[in-house]
Amino acid sequence: MLKLTKKADYGLMALKYLAEHPETPALSAKEIADAYGIPAQLLAKILQRLTKTGLLKSHAGMNGGYALAKDAEKISAFEVILSIDGPFFITSCTKGAHGCDLTPSCTIKEPLARVNDTIAGVLKSISISDLAEDGQTVPKAAAHGLVTLTLS
Amino acid sequence: MLKLTKKADYGLMALKYLAEHPETPALSAKEIADAYGIPAQLLAKILQRLTKTGLLKSHAGMNGGYALAKDAEKISAFEVILSIDGPFFITSCTKGAHGCDLTPSCTIKEPLARVNDTIAGVLKSISISDLAEDGQTVPKAAAHGLVTLTLS
DNA sequence: AAATATCCGACTTCTTCGGTCCTCATTCAG
DNA sequence: CTGAATGAGGACCGAAGAAGTCGGATATTT
Numbered sequence A, B: 001m002l003k004l005t006k007k008a009d010y011g012l013m014a015l016k017y018l019a020e021h022p023e024t025p026a027l028s029a030k031e032i033a034d035a036y037g038i039p040a041q042l043l044a045k046i047l048q049r050l051t052k053t054g055l056l057k058s059h060a061g062m063n064g065g066y067a068l069a070k071d072a073e074k075i076s077a078f079e080v081i082l083s084i085d086g087p088f089f090i091t092s093c094t095k096g097a098h099g100c101d102l103t104p105s106c107t108i109k110e111p112l113a114r115v116n117d118t119i120a121g122v123l124k125s126i127s128i129s130d131l132a133e134d135g136q137t138v139p140k141a142a143a144h145g146l147v148t149l150t151l152s
Numbered sequence C: 001a002a003a004t005a006t007c008c009g010a011c012t013t014c015t016t017c018g019g020t021c022c023t024c025a026t027t028c029a030g
Numbered sequence D: 001c002t003g004a005a006t007g008a009g010g011a012c013c014g015a016a017g018a019a020g021t022c023g024g025a026t027a028t029t030t
Helices: A006-020 A029-036 A040-052 A077-085 A106-125 A128-132 B006-020 B029-036 B040-052 B077-085 B106-124 B128-132
Strands: A056-059 A065-068 B056-059 B065-068
Touching (some): A006 A029, A006 A077, A006 A128, A029 A040, A040 A077, A077 A106, A077 A128, A077 B106, A106 B077, A106 B106, B006 B040, B006 B065, B006 B077, B040 B077, B077 B106, B077 B128
Antiparallel strands (some): B056 B065
8 A cells, every 4th residue: 555666666776777877878678677687578668658758868779778868866756656657646536627526525635635745745855866876875873753744 | 656545545534524423422334434425335344444453442233333442633544544554665675574575676765765754754643633623724825835854 | 681779559467456245243122 | 032223254256457478660780
């Protein structure tokens, strides 16, 4: 529950891998897939999607492959997940386009919408470069309790 | 993606409904289900689960039903979702019990674990009573940009 | 021309979610 | 005591979505 899809995971991993190899002009889907042991054809489709949404540049032919379209610092986890999995909403009824199909009972939705916004905000604040920089950039001891949330 | 299950939604709705009717000693699953137009038998199982985890008290027999086991302020959305859907992790590999089945490539996981913690924190900060109190308790205009996230 | 890539849609397989059905246990009213 | 109402809970099914595969078309370098 409340999980990222594996595709999104794979996409993040691939982008991280690309960010860690800035010297190479392009890496093929197969190379990246082999590096992580994930299905090559599946990753290929993911990378194609990221290309279509402008996060990657692609180059066909021999020695072709993919490269980041912008700086790793400028690509957020939010963009990646959005590109791969489409818009997400924590609640089933979006409460925007067509409202709720249930009785007008969805008073629950307003508080949860704020949760949704919070999650989106967190994901937007994380960039690919945050994932890359090998090892822990953040002191492990401080990994908990460092989140301050202000709800109104 | 990244959605709550309908069961969790239903559970939250039901608890909200119970919180809004503190005078009645017990409400049957059918009553609540009818109020929201959701399948009675499905809701029944959800309520049974919430009973087993101690969030609800149940009473069989005629005029039986369910009632909150503690104050609505003391029940968090987190507990409810956890009870219904089980423990959630934003990443597929928990990195705790059995680690990652992929190559030790999961350097991604540490930052995402913090995202996970953040989400859990937000859900813990929302109580059933927050859902209940009819209308918007929080000024709508302030619904955006009120989240402060400190990442180390 | 051949090898290596991306590109892209169709398809299968697998899991999970949403939902139903049926049975048993408990409690209260008459 | 009996029966209606209710909770408890297992078995099951269909639909939907996720994960992964296949096949072919196009582009690019050698």
